[in-house]
Amino acid sequence: MADVRILLTDKAIARLPAPKEGWYLARDTELKGFFVVVGKRKRTFTVQGDLRQGGKRASSIRVAIGDTSEISTRSARATAKDYLAQISRGQHPKANKLGSATGEPATAEGGATASSGGITLRQAWERYRDAHMIRKGRSERTIESYRDHVERVFVEWLDSPLLELSLDPVKVVTKHDDITKESGPYIANGSMRTLRAIYNHARKSNKSLPADNPVNAIDWNGENRRDTGMGTSDLKGWFAELAALDNPIRREFHLFTLLSGCRPTALQEIQPNHVNFGRRMVHIPKPKGGAKRAFDIPLSREMVLCLVRAMRCGRQMYPSQAAEWIFPADSASGHLVEQKEDRGTLSKWGNDLRQSFRTIATAAGVSEFDAKLLMNHAIPGVNAGYITRHKLLEDHLRSQQQAISGAVFAALGETLVRKTTVRNWLGRRASRRTLQIEPNGALADGAFGREAA
Incomplete structure (x- = not known):
């Protein structure tokens, strides 16, 4: 479905139709940068803004506020204003969480240091591959399938801290929807299962990672058992x-x-x-x-x-x-x-x-x-x-x-x-x-x- 613009209220959000495939955005007409990501089974309050450094646009970021079933629109709007104000000053709204979760300081600009996010996806994948898959005798075909998911599907996340993904699950939701559109529902679900397994394994030795796996935020695609056998x-x-x-x-x-x-x-x-x-x-x-x-x-x-x-x-x-x-x-x-x-x-x-x-x-x-x-x-x-x-x-x-x-x-x-x-x-x-x-x-x-x- 195409994105829509409405005045976001609890009633208006409840009346939004669920998409048949993927997701769409319901943008607020009152507060720029405040919107709801509407999936088939989940709706998330989110803000988006441009981080600036030295007066120049550094990057555009999305930050999840919370599930519409758990937080009211009024509360989410107040949080959105606060987040957008921080972003306009060049600060990541969750920089403090990134720093405190790992016990490391944030940068002067308010963003996390390169190491503050802890273990990266690349490091977590290498540990999972060596300590779990190879040690337990997984077949070469299975390992290659996982490698394809990590190094091809999630290539842009390889050097991103897992903590960033866990604190911004909308990234994972958006990625799952994008993969579904580009490669189909089975590849999208399969790659997310890989990410979920790597995150769970990494958390065993990285207790700073939240217990809530970011993959839990996605709406899984339906998968029908293939019925192509002969009688x-x-x-x-x-x-x-x-x-x-x-x-x-x-x-x-x-x-x-x-x-x-x-x-x-x-x-x-x-x-x-x-x-x-x-x-x-x-x-x-x-x-x-x-x-x-x-x-x-x-x-x-x-x-x-x-x-x-x-x-x-x-x-x-x-x-x-x-x-x-x-x-x-x-x-x-x-x-x-x-x-x-x-x-x-x-x-x-x-x-x-x-x-x-x-x-x-x-x-x-x-x-x-x-x-x-x-x-x-x-x-x-x-x-x-x-x-x-x-x-x-x-x-x-x-x-x-x-x-x-x-x-x-x-x-x-x-x-x-x-x-x-x-x-x-x-x-x-x-x-x-x-x-x-x-x-x-x-x-x-x-x-x-x-x-x-």
């Missing part, structure tokens, strides 16, 4: 699309994502030594959550054949990279990195297939508890602590995995025979081939030759 009735069309892909390694990668329900980013880094065909297991060493969440995926017959086809094609297309990766590619890392496809070519990929796995598991009669174990989800509740997952892998969970894969291929029906591209890829007896396994769990050398499509 069994959708699989015929999807398999036809998949069979038509030119790159056979990408084809097998998408199929294995569907059959395993695993996160695609974890599957991209599977290595040959992670696969034990004798035990019919594949090890995922660094899933979401880091090494401490490492787990094994039991393999159905269809999943074994999928991996064999991927390894065979990898040896033909990228022989050097295939020695190190199950899904090799001509990339800097040597493995498949970009898993996105044109939706017109392949309608479902990535996390769509993870959702599909969960949906098909229900159709196959697999319990919600077993499906969560197969997907390495955290199991809530006290009783979950008594479940030893690896004791269930060899028999129970593998049988559940086989039931899901069986439901996937059963849904294809006559497509395996009648659809030429699917038949040439998977063959008529797609799930019944036998493979020769060495004692160490590797495939016999001739297995790649016998596993012709």
